[in-house]
C-alpha cells in the first residue's frame with residue numbers, strides 16, 4: 286500500500302485547501318474530519334480515502350489507525366480561536382484548548398511516529414501569529430499555540446534526521462473559526478488593512494505554505510530541519 290498524506294481538520298479552510306493542492310499534485314491523501322457528510326463529499330471529489338473522528342473523543346486515534354497505517358506526512362489542521370479577557374478565563378478553558386490543539390496532536394504523532402520514521406516523513410502543525418505578536422484576549426489560544434511551537438521545536442530535534450517537523454503560524458484567515466471576528470465587517474476591514482497585502486488570509490495561502498514543507502522530497506523541509514531545527518514560520522502568508 287502506498288504511504289499517504291494524512292490531513293486532520295480536512296473540512297476546514299486550510300485543511301481542505303491543502304487536500305486540494307496535494308490532490309492536484311497527484312499525491313495520495315487520506316482525510317480525517319468529524320462531520321461525515323462534509324468529509325465524505327470532499328473524499329468523493331478528491332477520490333481519496335477518509336476517516337471520521339472527533340479528536341476530543343477517547344481513543345479517536347485507534348479509529349484512524351485502523352483505517353490507515355502507511356503515512357508519509359501528517360498535517361494537523363485542527364484548531365480553535367478561543368478569545369476571552371483574562372478575568373473570565375478558567376482552567377477548564379485552558380484544558381479544552383490544549384486538548385484540541387496540543388494533546389490530540391501529540392496522540393496523532395505518537396501513533397504514527399514509527400511509520401513516519403520508516404517513510405522519512407514529515408509533520409506540519411499550526412500555531413498562530415498571535416504567539417509572537419501578542420493580542421488582547423488571546424491568553425488561552427496564545428499560550429496553547431506557544432506550546433504547539435515548543436512541541437514543534439522539541440520534536441524537530443528528537444526526530445531528526447528521519448522525520449521533519451514544522452509549524453506554520455498564520456494570521457487571521459477566512460475560516461469557520463474566524464467567523465466571530467470576520468462577521469463584523471468594520472473589524473474585518475481594520476484587520477485586513479493592518480496586513481501588508483491589505484486583505485484577510487485565505488485557506489489556500491496557508492495551504493500553499495504547508496504543501497512544499499510537508500512534501501517528502503522538499504528541499505525546503507530538509508534544509509530547515511538540518512540547519513535551523515524548526516523555527517515556526519512567521520506569516521510568510523500573502524506577503
Ligand SMILES: NC(=O)c1ccc[n+]([C@@H]2O[C@H](COP(=O)([O-])OP(=O)(O)OC[C@H]3O[C@@H](n4cnc5c(N)ncnc54)[C@H](OP(=O)(O)O)[C@@H]3O)[C@@H](O)[C@H]2O)c1
Pocket residue numbers: 293294295296297298299300318319320338339340341361362363364365366385411412413414454455456457458459460461462463488
Ligand atoms: N483561521 C484563522 O484565522 C487561524 C489563525 C491562526 C491559526 N489558525 C490555525 O490554523 C489551523 C487550521 O484552521 P482553519 O483556519 O482551517 O480553521 P477552520 O476552517 O475552522 O478549520 C478548523 C478545523 O478543525 C476541525 N475541528 C475542530 N474541532 C474538532 C474536533 N473536536 N475533532 C475533529 N476536528 C475538529 C474543524 O472541523 P469542522 O469542519 O467539522 O468544524 C475544521 O476542519 C488551526 O490549527 C487553527 O488554530 C487559524
